Amino acid sequence: xxxxxxxxxxxxxxxxxxxxxxxxxxxxxxxxxxxxxxxxxxxxxxxxxxxxxxxxxxxxxxxxxxxxxxxxxxxxxxxxxxxxxxxxxxxxxxxxxxxxxxxxxxxxxxxxxxxxxxxxxxxxxxxxxxxxxxxxxxxxxxxxxxxxxxxxxxxxxxxxxxxxxxxxxxxxxxxxxxxxxxxxxxxxxxxxxxxxxxxxxxxxxxxxxxxxxxxxxxxxxxxxxxxxxxxxxxxxxxxxxxxxxxxxxxxxxxxxxxxxxxxxxxxxxxxxxxxxxxxxxxxxxxxxxxxxxxxxxxxxxxxxxxxxxxxxxxxxxxxxxxxxxxxxxxxxxxxxxxxx
Numbered sequence: 001x002x003x004x005x006x007x008x009x010x011x012x013x014x015x016x017x018x019x020x021x022x023x024x025x026x027x028x029x030x031x032x033x034x035x036x037x038x039x040x041x042x043x044x045x046x047x048x049x050x051x052x053x054x055x056x057x058x059x060x061x062x063x064x065x066x067x068x069x070x071x072x073x074x075x076x077x078x079x080x081x082x083x084x085x086x087x088x089x090x091x092x093x094x095x096x097x098x099x100x101x102x103x104x105x106x107x108x109x110x111x112x113x114x115x116x117x118x119x120x121x122x123x124x125x126x127x128x129x130x131x132x133x134x135x136x137x138x139x140x141x142x143x144x145x146x147x148x149x150x151x152x153x154x155x156x157x158x159x160x161x162x163x164x165x166x167x168x169x170x171x172x173x174x175x176x177x178x179x180x181x182x183x184x185x186x187x188x189x190x191x192x193x194x195x196x197x198x199x200x201x202x203x204x205x206x207x208x209x210x211x212x213x214x215x216x217x218x219x220x221x222x223x224x225x226x227x228x229x230x231x232x233x234x235x236x237x238x239x240x241x242x243x244x245x246x247x248x249x250x251x252x253x254x255x256x257x258x259x260x261x262x263x264x265x266x267x268x269x270x271x272x273x274x275x276x277x278x279x280x281x282x283x284x285x286x287x288x289x290x291x292x293x294x295x296x297x298x299x300x301x302x303x304x305x306x307x308x309x310x311x312x313x314x315x316x317x318x319x320x321x322x323x324x325x326x327x328x329x330x331x332x333x334x335x336x337x338x339x340x
Contacts, residue, residue: 003238003249005222006196009187010247017189018181022161025186026151029193033148036121040140043081043116048103050096058096058103060134068120068134073191073228077137081116082106115140119228121190135190136228143266147193147227153275154195154223157282161186161197166282169198169220169243185222185247192226196247202286204239217241217253219286221278226262233260235274237281237292 019025041063049067051057059067060078070078079086083106089099119135158166161179168179168186176183185196198220209215217239224234235258241251258277260269280296 001252001255003236003240003252003255005236006185006243006247006249009185009194009196013187013189015181017187018184019186019188020162020179020181020184022151022155022158022186022195025161025188025193025195026148026155028188029147029151032121032190033146035124036119036135038144039118039120040115041118042113043107043111044113046078046107046116046118046137048078048100048107050100054096056093056096058100062118066132068132070134071190073230074119074134074136077229078107078134079103081111081137083110117142119144133190138229138262141264142229143262143264144227145225145233145260145262145266145270147188147225149270150193150223150225151188151195153278154197157278158197161195165199165201166197167200169196169218169247170200171243171245173200173218173242175200183245183247191228191230192224194222194224196220196222198240198243199281199286200242204286217251219281220249221281223274223278229262232262233266233270233274234258235277237277 019028039062045063047061048058049061051059059069060074061067076086079089082103084102088094089102094102117136117138117140119138121133121135122130123133124130154161158164161167168176168184170176171183179186187194198218200218203216203218206215206217209217218241220238220240220243222234222236224231226232236255237257238249238255239253240249243249258274260266260274276296277292280292284292
């Protein structure tokens, strides 16, 4: 089986979204997080205003009256919220004042009053001086997982993504002489991030790989996130033969995906489901995808349910209410009083 996911990223990402190390990627996403802010407010508090310098441009103002520039994504989101076709406004070259009136009517009159979560970012390194951008407008229960938190974890567990066991994949199994913008698999933008790393130095031996002849497979994973709601947090895991120069993954096996929508529980699921698997990949000897997931779950269970009780547990959880190890009284999935 061939996986085209990495190839699609390879052919569509512009140069300014390509990074040559995890350190560079983490620096970019950390800068975005440091200069970002999230606010919850009623949709009535948002007002679109025409630009004072460009007759076709518009900006969005909050309760303080300070304008924020749209990104393509936030413009589409706000138009959808207002019930206005974003594509028509763009294609028709509608004057900014008319576009602002249409969107404001939808926000202030057509749409019922509701809370929205607004994500702002200030680019302090812009050539003309600091510029504030409206990055996204989501529902109040949007569960953000910051790109910076993910890339920080990747650096902690896998290093720079260039040296060591887990790296940007080579070409036809041969390690890259250098990671460049042309061959990298590390991407990020104002909308999302996407990473593909592989361990091609510690391959898994397969007794009957092809035509009953012995062979080997490498381990790989890709990880995508969108802190603005343009896509789910996705971890894909697989074994594979090799990756070609077009970043097609050849001979993929045991491909599994874990997808987490950005609901209110997403930050907890990142910590409890995705992060342990990444740590297991980084710290364990080579094993298959199912074995890696099982080992990560076992390690998590050992932390949550240690065999020895810490001091004071007997007071919090009396012996009569603790899970029984008797086969006739199986251990409940959650402590008493915590069933959903």
